[in-house]
Amino acid sequence: MTISQFFILSPRGDKIITRDYRNDIVRGTEDIFFRYVKNYNGDAPPAFNVEGVNFFLTLYFVITTRLNDSPCLLLELLTRLSTLCKDYTGVLSEESIRKNFVLIYEVLDEVVDFGFIQSTSTEGVKQYVFNDPVEVDSQSGFLGNLQQLSLMEKKTIGSSAARRPVQGGASKKNEIFVDILERINVVFSAQGNVLHSEIIGGIVMKSFLSGQPELRLGLNEDLIIGRRDSTHGTNLDSINFADFVNLQQFENGRTLSLFPPDGEFTVMNYRVHGKYDLPFRIYPYVDRQSPYKLEVVIKVRADIPSSSSGSNVVVRIPVPKTAQTVVCDFETPTLPSQSPTTAAHNQYEYKSGEKCVLWGIKKFQGGTEQIIKVRISLAQQASSDIEKHVGPISMKFEIPMHNVSGLNVRFLKIEEKSKDYSPARWVRYIAQANSYVCRVG
């Protein structure tokens, strides 16, 4: 917890922000860091030690310490700091950090004193911070792709709509965004059995409410936690909550109450393992047509209500290294409910370098099936275990307004006396593939 230095580096290794809290480390650590990371074979592990200086990084937010500190704490802090910077500057980009460096220094001094973490909640720091943010147009930045510099890729796709700083700024709209995000990890066997499945979910909010009213968030009443054997109700294996969530009515009413801090924050995380309805099923089939020809047929079925649909579905099909040419066909689905036009949404691309086929489906309506036939001609005679060289097939998708675990927000009440206080409330559900894999052979 005793942080020696904090710095933010641009992707080129320039320092944008440095803060030395204890003066116990020589100068030039950012160069040491940058060289280490650039020269590291592959991804550098998130914490490492070079000559007595321990580095922590999540991308190029870097902390150094000389002591034996809690690495989780430091990593969490880095994440928090990036969120804070984002809260204060609206977007997290090199430009926004550069333009707001005085503000960020001010924030940094409130967050950490002599290497001790003080407070990281946006509104907690707000009362001690006086500089105004400089708003940056998120589209224009010459390093627009620096969005990647943000850590926001983490578990959410960010609470979208609201790209504005929490403090100052032109619009003073009273609103709150609530996202229920579920990331799905599944492994299917070649026979279509589920070998392993898990949902990692979270409720993320971004609040622009004035006056810090109390929020009450009601979840489904049939929520059951930590009992794997129970068959009815909505089962969650484990949950955890943020600091500021009051759980007094959770046991009985499944209601959380909280005074939302400003900015983006996670209210709770949960994890479900085992039984629930998977949104997509993958059925691969490998047919050896001749010693030099292989046909891989993959059927994907969307087991979601027909009112929902998966968007940006991409199926990645690795083919054997010996593949010479690859041609794909889409089968016309046979299901009566399916309109013949859906096939038009299909497209594929063969990446000869990576030896894999990417199959994209723009909109995958619930209750329908899609089939792809991949015809591969091989440069050499197929070996006896050629099936093993196909796959594993992985899938990426996003299903808006769909929720796999069954966790629901029953209500979101804002407890405020006055009648004309009616902030906008946005609740959305998103189910996403994290690691959605089907093995072949």
Add this chain to the structure above:
Amino acid sequence: MSTPAKGAPGFFSSQNKRSEINEWRLMLSNEKEGVRKDAVKKVIAAMTVGKDVQMLFSDVVKCVQTNNIELKKLVYLYIMNYAKTQPDLAILAVNTFEKDATHPNPLIRGLAVRTMGCIRVGKIVEYLADPLRRAIKDKDPYVRKTSAVAIAKLFDIDKQMAIEQGFIESLHELLTDPNPMVVANAVKALSEIAENSEQVTLDFTPDIIRTLGAALNECTEWGQVFILDALSTYNPRDEKEALEISDRVVPRLQHANSAVVLSSVKVILRMMRWVGNADEVKNLSKKMSAPLVTLLSSEPEIQYVALRNIDLIVQRRPGILAKDIKMFFCKYNDPIYVKLEKLEIMIKLASERNIDTVLLEFKEYATEVDVEFVRRSVRAIGRCAIKLERAAQKCIDVLLDLILTKVNYVVQEAIIVIKDIFRRYPNRYEKIIGTLCANLETLDEPEAKASMIWIIGEYAGNIENADELLEIFVETFHDETPQVQLQLLTATMKLFLRRPEVTQDLVKQVLKLCTDESENPDLRDRGYVYWRLLLSDPAAAKNIVLAEKPVISDDTSTLPKNILDDLINHIATLSSVYHKSPELFVSDYKKKSSTLPNRSPSPPPSQSNQDVFGTSQQQLPPPTTTTNKSTDLLGGLDELLGGITTTAPIPTSRQSHPSDDPFGLDSMMMPDSNYQQSSSSPMVKSIPKNLLLSAQKGQGLEIYGAVVNQQGSIKYSLSLSNQSQQTLTGFAVKFNQNCWGLAPTGPLNCPALYPGQTENVMLPLGRQSQANTTKKNNILQVAIKTPQFPQPVYFQDKFNMTVLFENHGKLGEQDFLNAWGSLPDELATELVPTQPGWNKEDVRGVLAGHNVFYVANHSDQTAVNYYYSAKFVFDGQEYVVVMELMFPNGSNRFNLSVKIADMTFAAVISENISSLLLQ
């Protein structure tokens, strides 16, 4: 509020520096506040990119005279920057700080104290002390919390002053502050100070622990971590308190912040050691498992840290996660560093129940793209085979499947692990050798080649064309690495000894290659050894080279017990990620918890080489881990005897010994430790702990101990070491009546001892009504029992009587002379120092540490005399002891004379003091 500074990137352009500075200087003295503010901003921007703006110092400092907080903060930001690099400059602004420290706005007060603390120069201390003292008592919590940190800063600048001015006590007071943030900062500051200082220790009373527990619920997440880490250093008094603390901490496991979760796990694991009740242990374990697994759904960085910690936890308490092995299956999009950690944990959790699923996973991983990951997966299969005897066949089947894929690096890795499997289960799976040999040509890595050659040599009797196979390698002998060459030599030897008739030429050729043409000394030496063996005694050669190898087991990533103990105490710190003790990477880690000297020299690592060669393999040195560089000698021997440097090393059965666990809870009081009590008086040598109870006599419980006097309170410093196979809990202790009335005043507060574990404990002693005063001796008879023992174990200890000496035993010179004169008898002993480096100058310091006080000295031509006095109470009566130490000139020996009214004590006193002197 001013408008946002337009064109901010312009700050960074550096043109026309001179005029810029002048322009800023003008702006800084502008009467409009807005202009001044913009100017300071520009200066700071320049400062950030490394421009020198020192010359503006006085101009900027002037701007601090304002009521605009924003401007003030900017100026402080500027000063703080120079506070670090140019403290002398910064101190010029000290008047401003002093003034601001009494500002009506608490924010400014806090800021002033904070900034002052950042000026790292000795002079600041005198200015800081008063504002700081006020800040500690400030009514605003923001100021108080800042003051707690400022104390840590002050301590960093000037330790002595911080202690003398009572700031450490102030920190202790802040621990009970109503504001949780203040408490958290005070805990953190105190922990850090204690970590860096000998004089300050974190002695939490049960009351403070309760206060901290209460503050835990209200703190910020970071504060919670500070408090949890402090709690994890606390030794509860008994099981009840341990459970209380655990109960307080358990709800923290549901926190979204992974740092809070891991620190909570650390506290609970620690408290569990005091819990003997199996149900409670099970209950606590269960509560930890789901939160630990949940950590794996965080960012990969956190996952990595969590996995490194889980790796330690499953080694200590495998039960916690035994059912969750599926959670550690790798996802295809995990970063490589997460995948590799998951593999380790999967191997540790693999059991006969789940091996089928696990193997299926490993097999799947072995077809992935990342070469390193594939190799480790293949190796994992082999390690499971070595670990689980009944699953070995299944593992081998999978490996053979993988060899059929013909993927080069998979095949090579598989052969390497199969060699290990052969060493674990000799003569069981030779059937598969045919399949292995089919891949001979594809091998191009030294390790794989060496493994293959070893297998051929080992099973030369069963492989018909072994000589042909080896010849393939001999052809390219000069191109091989020494590793392969050495194996080739040994394998040829084995083959020759099994089938001498057909391989004579081959062995000659190889021996010649090794001895005549090789430049590698190892190779030459081994070649000569074999050659001479063959010449002198072929039968002996057979016995040695074809000797049965010790069976290996897999502990590639299993840590030695004492290191594991240490790391478990450091869960949720960097050391748990690096799997290294903190002193190995923290440059100025506090000495008191670092390694302590060994009590006795460890047994010599092996018999002499000659011995090994001359005798049968029963007397082989213990097999040893090859991952450990220091045991290369043995690794070499093992190899010479026809083994191979294996990747799955063999555990050495470690004789547990009190000093094997230098990181025990009470590492302050280690046997023979020169560090002991060094905080109070550096010269003092401790009373060494003696073996009180051997493991044979104590039903597996071994005890070392000594009675010591710690600042007036008498304690029994004990090292309990469990050498039995069961976990020992619930220790109770009882003393037999003794003439000094010594008896325990508290319970024997020892946590559960796992097999092989050692714990240092302090048993407080007191003197009660005296009994049995007829026999005057210094013998203690003690009984210890635990529910695991059918009957109590007994031991007897001759304690050092000086621990009972009063701390006011100093006599004036006149009193001494009177006493000396009035006592008729004296007991004189001649002492001969034997310890190297013994120095008579140290005597005074040594004795003073044991309440034997120096009175005067007297020297003449023949000798130097020192006079000492001491007092003790016996049977309600105070006794005075007077002593003379005479060092004759030119002699190493010296004399000790003791006088006391009751001369029955003299023998014991003389003996005890001599033992102190001669240490």
